[in-house]
Amino acid sequence: xxxxxxxxxxxxxxxxxxxxxxxxxxxxxxxxxxxxxxxxxxxxxxxxxxxxxxxxxxxxxxxxxxxxxxxxxxxxxxxxxxxxxxxxxxxxxxxxxxxxxxxxxxxxxxxxxxxxxxxxxxxxxxxxxxxxxxxxxxxxxxxxxxxxxxxxxxxxxxxxxxxxxxxxxxxxxxxxxxxxxxxxxxxxxxxxxxxxxxxx
Amino acid sequence: xxxxxxxxxxxxxxxxxxxxxxxxxxxxxxxxxxxxxxxxxxxxxxxxxxxxxxxxxxxxxxxxxxxxxxxxxxxxxxxxxxxxxxxxxxxxxxxxxxxxxxxxxxxxxxxxxxxxxxxxxxxxxxxxxxxxxxxxxxxxxxxxxxxxxxxxxxxxxxxxxxxxxxxxxxxxxxxxxxxxxxxxxxxxxxxxxxxxxxxxxxxxxxxxxxxxxxxxxxxxxxxxxxxxxxxxxxxxxxxxxxxxxxxxxxxxxxxxxxxxxxxxxxxxx
Numbered sequence: 001x002x003x004x005x006x007x008x009x010x011x012x013x014x015x016x017x018x019x020x021x022x023x024x025x026x027x028x029x030x031x032x033x034x035x036x037x038x039x040x041x042x043x044x045x046x047x048x049x050x051x052x053x054x055x056x057x058x059x060x061x062x063x064x065x066x067x068x069x070x071x072x073x074x075x076x077x078x079x080x081x082x083x084x085x086x087x088x089x090x091x092x093x094x095x096x097x098x099x100x101x102x103x104x105x106x107x108x109x110x111x112x113x114x115x116x117x118x119x120x121x122x123x124x125x126x127x128x129x130x131x132x133x134x135x136x137x138x139x140x141x142x143x144x145x146x147x148x149x150x151x152x153x154x155x156x157x158x159x160x161x162x163x164x165x166x167x168x169x170x171x172x173x174x175x176x177x178x179x180x181x182x183x184x185x186x187x188x189x190x191x192x193x194x195x196x197x198x199x200x
Numbered sequence: 201x202x203x204x205x206x207x208x209x210x211x212x213x214x215x216x217x218x219x220x221x222x223x224x225x226x227x228x229x230x231x232x233x234x235x236x237x238x239x240x241x242x243x244x245x246x247x248x249x250x251x252x253x254x255x256x257x258x259x260x261x262x263x264x265x266x267x268x269x270x271x272x273x274x275x276x277x278x279x280x281x282x283x284x285x286x287x288x289x290x291x292x293x294x295x296x297x298x299x300x301x302x303x304x305x306x307x308x309x310x311x312x313x314x315x316x317x318x319x320x321x322x323x324x325x326x327x328x329x330x331x332x333x334x335x336x337x338x339x340x341x342x343x344x345x346x347x348x349x350x351x352x353x354x355x356x357x358x359x360x361x362x363x364x365x366x367x368x369x370x371x372x373x374x375x376x377x378x379x380x381x382x383x384x385x386x387x388x389x390x391x392x393x394x395x396x397x398x399x400x401x402x403x404x405x406x407x408x409x410x411x412x413x414x415x416x417x418x419x420x421x422x423x424x425x426x427x428x429x430x431x432x433x434x435x436x437x438x439x440x441x442x443x444x445x446x447x448x449x450x451x452x453x454x455x456x457x458x459x460x461x462x463x464x465x466x467x468x469x
Binding site for chain 2: 020021023024025026027028029030031032033034035037038040041042044045046048049050051052053056057059060063
């Protein structure tokens with residue numbers, strides 16, 4: 001192609017006098033208008049189209065990078081939050097176990113304490129009851145010893161003093177004895193306590 | 201050359217067959233005839249492409265949002281292609297960053313001016329006349345000189361480019377003129393001519409196929425009409441090819457610009 005055109009150019013140079021135009025020799029108007037067009041296009045592209053698209057591309061790259069960074073950041077945050085949550089959960093679990101343990105120990109202590117107290121109370125009650133029983137038993141024993149002695153003495157004297165043949169009399173004697181005994185019983189209580197006190 | 205030379209004869213021989221010729225690229229003036237501001241059909245085609253480009257990218261840039269829609273995604277796909285596949289792959293991200301707008305502008309503009317060659321009613325590439333490829337090549341030229349001088353300083357820039365390291369001193373006699381030609385003329389000239397020639401050839405091929413089809417179907421006699429179908433199929437294939445070429449040449453122009461910037465600003469070759 002180049003060869004052909006160069007040949008044409010040479011041919012054109014040789015036959016310059018002829019009317020055949022030489023395609024390699026520009027006409028003045030051709031250059032003028034081409035220059036105008038190229039200058040317009042050059043300015044248009046270099047001053048308008050390319051900066052505009054460059055700005056768009058830069059903005060897009062920035063947005064994408066920003067988005068990626070943001071995603072990464074939120075992922076990290078989520079991870080940190082998860083770790084924090086797990087940690088807190090673990091702590092809470094430990095604390096709950098601790099509290100449960102403490103409560104169990106405390107409950108055990110309370111039960112033990114109460115048991116001890118109850119047992120002490122029971123001991124005390126039993127002891128006081130025994131002491132009372134002992135005292136009463138001693139009182140009864142003192143009073144009985146006194147009474148039995150007196151009764152025996154009295155009964156013997158009665159038996160000696162009266163004839164035992166007559167059953168009527170006998171029964172009268174017994175009745176009288178019992179009446180006396182009864183009468184004595186009322187006054188004898190005071191007497192018994194008096195003697196009991198003297199005994200103790 | 202032979203093809204171009206024979207076409208007028210063909211045209212003269214057969215009426216009804218309008219063979220494409222070099223004159224297609226020099227249509228009569230519409231306004232301002234003979235002045236520096238003459239406007240012809242191709243200039244108008246360029247204006248149409250310019251307006252389309254301004255509209256497409258202007259609307260895309262104006263409506264650009266953080267979350268792209270389909271239209272914006274398509275535009276961004278093109279811009280990303282220019283950024284990564286052309287600029288960064290050639291210059292690296294660090295050095296390439298400041299040339300992304302330039303490379304993108306060149307790729308998109310060249311493509312739009314190329315593609316008019318296959319757009320119905322425009323039917324000629326804006327880059328198929330020397331003016332536009334020349335200006336684009338000059339732009340690339342200024343940029344790669346600027347890149348080299350800015351990065352290395354004028355002295356080192358010339359030294360690195362004209363006196364390549366690791367070569368026996370005697371060879372400089374041979375190498376330096378070649379390197380000089382390369383730097384100053386050959387690189388921009390190849391940029392310009394490659395684009396121009398591809399677009400011209402594409403137009404001539406398409407025009408020939410469709411003119412042939414027209415002639416064979418409507419003016420030829422009998423059995424010859426069958427060949428009209430063949431030429432039409434050929435035209436259709438070339439039409440598809442031209443779409444590809446339009447994109448390919450835009451890519452080549454852009455990547456060579458990036459490559460020249462890289463070469464002129466590299467510490468070593």
